[in-house]
Amino acid sequence: MSDTLYDRDLQLWIDQTIRQLKNREFESLVIRIPEDSEYPLLCPFSIEQILDEDFYGI
Structure with a gap:
C-alpha cells in the first residue's frame, strides 16, 4: 500500500470520527x-497508596 x-x-477516518463525535448527543x-x-x-x-501499583482506591 502506498x-x-x-x-x-x-x-478520511479521522475526519469521519471527528464529525461523528461532534454530532453525538452526549446526554x-x-x-x-x-460538580467541583x-x-x-x-x-x-497517602502518597504511598498513590504510588503503589496495586492500590485502586476503592
Missing part, C-alpha cells in the same frame, strides 16, 4: 459530570 493512499485513508451516554464542590479539598490517599 504511503499516499494510507495517509488519505487515515485522514444519551448517561455520564454524569460531578463534590470533590474533596484534600486527597484522601
Whole structure:
C-alpha cells in the first residue's frame, strides 16, 4: 500500500470520527459530570497508596 493512499485513508477516518463525535448527543451516554464542590479539598490517599501499583482506591 502506498504511503499516499494510507495517509488519505487515515485522514478520511479521522475526519469521519471527528464529525461523528461532534454530532453525538452526549446526554444519551448517561455520564454524569460531578460538580467541583463534590470533590474533596484534600486527597484522601497517602502518597504511598498513590504510588503503589496495586492500590485502586476503592
